[in-house]
Amino acid sequence: MREKAERPAKRKLTRNQRKQIEAVIRQAKGDGKAHTVQDSIPFQNMFPDGLCRLEGGTFSKTIAFEDVNYRLAGPEDQRSIFESLCDFYNGYDPSIGVQVTLDSRSGGSAADEMFGITRQGNDLDPIRDEAVDILRMQYKRGNNGYVKTKYVTLTIEAENLPAARARFARIETDTLNRFKVMGAAAHVLDGKERLELLYNILHPEGGQFAFEWDWLPASGLSVKDFISPSSFHFGETRTFRIGRRYGAVSFLQILAPEMHDRILTDFMEADGNIMVTMHIRGINQNEAIKMVKRKITDLDAMKIQEQKRAVRSGYDMDILPSDLSTYGGAAKDLLTDLQSRNERMFNMTFLVLHTAETRQKLEIAVSQAASVAQTYNCLLTRLDFQQEDGLMSSLPLGLNCIKIERSLTTSALAVFVPFVTQEVFMGGDAMYYGLNALSNNMILLDRKQSRCPNGLVFGTPGSGKSMSCKREITFIMLMTQDNVIICDPEDEYSPLVKRLGGQVIRLSPSSTDYVNPLDINLNYSEEENPLALKSDFVLSFCELIMGSKTGLEAIEKTVIDRAVQMIYQPYFADPRAENMPILGDLMNALLSQHIPEADRVAQALDLYVNGSLNFFNHRTTVDISNRLICFDIKGLGKNLKKPGMLIVQDAVWNTVTINRAIGRSTWYFVDEFHLLLKEEQTAAYSAEIWKRFRKWGGIPTGATQNPKDLLSSPEIENILENSDFIYMLNQAAGDRKILAERLNISSEQLAYVTNSEPGHGLLFFNNVILPFADDFPKDTELYKLLTTKPSEVEHEERMG
Known part of the structure; x- marks a missing residue:
């Protein structure tokens, strides 16, 4: 019989041992508090398409939107934007949470x-x-130095991921359409873009975001690991630490019965890193009406009590406390709005997040924002003991942990207009074009990134037209490897071109600089036969010099085209410089046909072959391979400038075709552009350049002080439609009216080109219209090269 084993004696734990074991058990179970930075960030997962899963069945997506020119718009346009903003909020039912985020942080x-x-x-x-x-x-x-961005984060409840994606597909489309109505460009952020946004907010000291989706399986990390800061510290009542930075979250108490539409603008214009967040959730319409009716009933009951008290005290029962009368009237007006107008009720939580390098800078920034709030009869109150919840509610995730809400109607909510003025601050080869007259920010833009980089510059004499062109030419030479060609009718660009290492080619009867108008290269046309386009040029040139008001006759065009085919055969058979035809060859080819029409054209050419203007009858003797070339046509005289400008345009086309083969852009600046559009032949050739240059890497810019002459040309429609860049300086009264009608300029915008100072005006780029100011420092060598003021130019010549 097996004996029972003796049980070991039960060990009695000491008090300290019991405490240690209990502590281990508590740690294992967890105390419900975040112990890591990742635990504090309140989302479960981020997906590549931008969908974010929050707690439970809550999902969110973020849409970035651009600014519109609200401040510059006229009263009618502002009212239209306001009404569109009302429709924007009314479009979301109570099941959709809306978070508007305005972020201004140092670009670093x-x-x-x-x-x-x-x-x-x-x-x-x-x-x-x-x-x-x-x-x-x-x-x-x-x-x-501050990057300003704007976002809308939408939050919904869904049973699962596919259901959330299906519902967001419709919501995203509706939201993008609403932004389009307001004139604001918008796009949905994908998952990587949302993570980068969170990274930038959680790293206010700066840093480079690095993340790829295929890193997750190999590293075993979560998306939170790539965006988390080094540390959070929420141990203080009114501030917190994020990495080495200090932060504070406040909420806005709206005390004023009516708000001004500039409050968000003033918040965002303050110095320092600031992020304004508005959590908005609609209230069921029936519930809102019932709530207001209950308030009216309560106010009526209070009114009856006051009247009874007045009767008992022997006072007139119609004398009521002013607040009671005011609130009663306001509540009844609100009920009318909800029942008969397109008004809804919303709950809004307004949060302001500041971060700074030191505690002192943080307190200064918060004080400045508090002063802005007081200006609008509001209070900015610190979130005591709720800094962590405030920070997480400020992140564009759609989660609101702060239950401090204010009920507002649609129109009262839309007064918080998130639009100020559009900015153009691009990267890449972006160049300086002045300061935004509204925000005082630099305007940096890259014309090559637009659909049609072609441009026009309008300005009265002395408004800074030539100087603006010179400034752009200078930055092209300093910042890019592009070629620049200038057609200079008044010899204004020579000093700048020489200083920048360019070549000045003087076209005049007394000059030894020769440019052959019949130059061609094998890439001259995108068609297999380069003569097709060259023949158009020769026809335009002959039509211009013949001076016929009715244009060339059909037979004349035929004999010219036949002569062009003949004179280029030796060159295409053996493409050497000495085989390039000249005008004399064209004249002989016409005479050899022995047709009266051909003889008539040949006689018109004789002035340019054997007569006093035979300087066009030479092969090219100048080096046109320089990056910067200026054709000075001042010496051609009034009657010869138009054919001279036409020949320059053909030389530009030659350069464009050569540069296209090596992937280089060619900029072409033509001053007194209206002269080209006065004649049918040069106007048609210019319009062709404006339409075709873009595909060949050419960027033409026409400058004129006579917009009236320019806009009277039948070809101006083609030129305007193919110009995404217009630089408009001070305008004469007659020109202002024409430009306002043609370019749809409001009276508020027109004020910036009315009696404006030199270098001030309006910039049109793509769909953006900006007022600008370009005040260049005068005590610089660059200004001396750019200025065209006679007094300053004469002074420099005397000093030189």
């Missing part, structure tokens, strides 16, 4: 890196250094 990039101007060890380095100094100074005048 050095100004010099943005401008893309670096020393290259040549004679232009002094100008490069001066240009960088000027740009750095202009950069500091505004607040371009």
Whole structure:
């Protein structure tokens, strides 16, 4: 029989041992508090399409939207934007949460890196250094150091991921359409873009976001690991720490019965990192009406009590406390709005997040924002003991942990207009075009990124028209490897071109600089036969010099085309420079046909072959391979400028076709552009350039002080439709009226080109209209090269 084993004696634990075991058990179970930075960030997962799963069955998506010119718009346009904003909020039922986020934070990039101007060890380095100094100074005048972005985060409840995606597909389309109605560009952020946005908010000291979806399986990390800061510290009552930065979240108490539409603008224009968040949730219409009716009933009951008290005290029962009368009337008006107008009720939580390097800077920033709130009869109150909830509610995730709400109607909510003024601050080869007259921020844009980079510059004499073109030419030479060709009718560009290492080609009867109008290269046309386009040029040239009001007759066009085919055969058979035809060859080819029409054209050409204007009857003797070429046609005289400008345009086309083969852009600036559009032949050829240059890497810009003559041309429609860049300086009264009608300029916008100072005006780029101011420092070498003021030019010549 097996004996029972003895049980070991029960061990009695000491008091300290029991405490240690209990502590381990508590730690294992968890105390419900976040112990890591990742635990504090309140979402479960982010998906590549931008869908974010929050707690339970809650999902969110974020849409980024751009600004519109609300401040510059006229009263009618502002009212239209306001009404569209009302429709925007009314479009979301109570099951959809709306979070509007306005973020302004330091860009963290050095100004010099943005401008893309670096020393290259040549004679232009002094100008490069001066240009960088000027740009750095202009950069500091505004607040371009801060990146301002705007987002809408939408939140819904769904049973599962497919159901959430299906519902968001409709909501996203509706939201993008509503932004389109308001004129604001918008796009849905994908998952990586949302993670980068969260990273930038959670790393206010800066840093480079690095993440790819295929890193997750190999690393075993979660998406939170790639966006989390080094630490959070929420141990204080009124502030918190995020990494090495201090932060504070406040909420806005709206005390004023009516708000001004500039309150968001004033918040966002403050210095420092600031993020304004509005959590908005609609209230069921029936519930809202019942709530207001209950308030009216309560107010009526209070009114009866006051009347009874007045009767007992022997006072007139119609004398009521002013607040009671005011609130009673307001409640009844609100009920009328909800029942008969397109008004709904919303609950809104308004949060303001500040971050700063030091506690002192943080308190200053919060005080400045509090002053803005007081200006609008509101209070900015710190979230005591709720800083963590406030920070997480500020993240564009759609989660609101702060239950401090204010009920507002649709129109009262839409007064918080998130639009101010559009900015153009692009990267890449973006160049400086002045300061935004509304925000004082730099305007940096890259014309090559637009649909049609072609441009026009309008301005009265002395308004800064030529100087603006010169400034653009200078930055093209300093920042890019592109070619620049200038058609200069008044010899204004020669000093700048020479200083920048370019070549000035003087076309005149007394000059030894020759340009052959019949030059061609094998890439001259995108068609297999390059003569097709060259024949058009020769026809335009002959029509111009013959001066016929009815144009060339059909037979004349035929004999010219036949002669063109003949004179280029030797060159295409053996493409050497000495085989390139000249005007004399064209004249002989016409005479050899022995047809009266051919003889008539040949006689018109005789002036340019054997007569006093035979300087066009030479092969090209100048080097047109220089990056910067200026054709000075001042010496051609009034009657010859038009054929001279036509020949310059053909030389430009030659350069464009050569550069296209090596992937280089060619900029073409033509001053006194209205002269080209006065004649049918040069106008048609110019319109062809405006339509075709884009595909060949050409960027033409026409400048004129006579918009009236320009706009009277039948070809102007083609030119305007193919120009996404218009730089408009001060305009004469008659021109202002024509431009306002043609370009749809409001009276508020027109004020910026009415008696404006030199260098001030309106910039049209794509769909953006900006007022600008370009005040260049006068005590610089660059200004001396750019200015065309006679007094300043004469002074420089005397000093030289």
